[in-house]
């Protein structure tokens with residue numbers, strides 16, 4: 001960066017003792033201001049720095065300065081527009097944590113929710129980023145969408161404490177998830193087999209086909225019943241967390257009136 005800053009300074013102010021306007025690489029004072037503003041937009045913009053290499057950013061500026069790109073960043077336009085005109089792209093919709101970090105965190109935790117142990121893909125802030133403004137890796141954890149939703153803005157310590165009390169329930173959730181996954185896979189396999197046999201036989205009604213249908217119906221009933229037990233356990237767990245949070249807040253209130 002130091003070298004580039006030097007080069008830029010040189011471009012802006014010209015050579016020592018040479019104050020002729022024609023020797024400026026960036027020709028007008030106005031243009032220099034635009035470049036300065038554009039550089040400042042990049043500096044300190046986390047998303048831009050994460051997604052766009054400074055080398056590429058600098059290269060684009062140089063192309064603009066020497067006319068290879070016929071566009072000078074405009075202070076009156078927003079940063080993203082200026083980037084696009086220079087052929088650069090930054091996705092400002094992304095959260096502060098870029099996707100490479102997200103993938104790293106998922107792999108680190110083996111795609112498992114660190115609260116309940118089920119499959120998880122949500123990269124979460126232990127302490128809500130809205131409160132802590134902490135995007136560092138040690139404030140990030142992997143969770144399932146359900147734990148993520150339940151935790152919401154609950155303080156990490158409280159959520160962790162409540163969660164530690166129900167480790168056996170969490171183990172059950174993992175078993176439910178695994179069992180349902182296996183059964184659903186089996187059901188899909190049977191359904192495909194039935195479709196193939198129906199096609200081969202060329203009839204819809206047939207004793208063998210009906211026997212398979214009966215089996216599939218049993219399997220589907222087993223899945224439904226398991227899913228319903230799983231759902232009630234999940235609901236119970238969710239209200240446990242919600243109540244736990246309310247109780248903790250109530251407990252902290254000093255005055256009744």
Ligand SMILES: [Zn+2]
Pocket residue numbers: 113114115116117118120143144145146147148
């Ligand atoms: Zn979870």
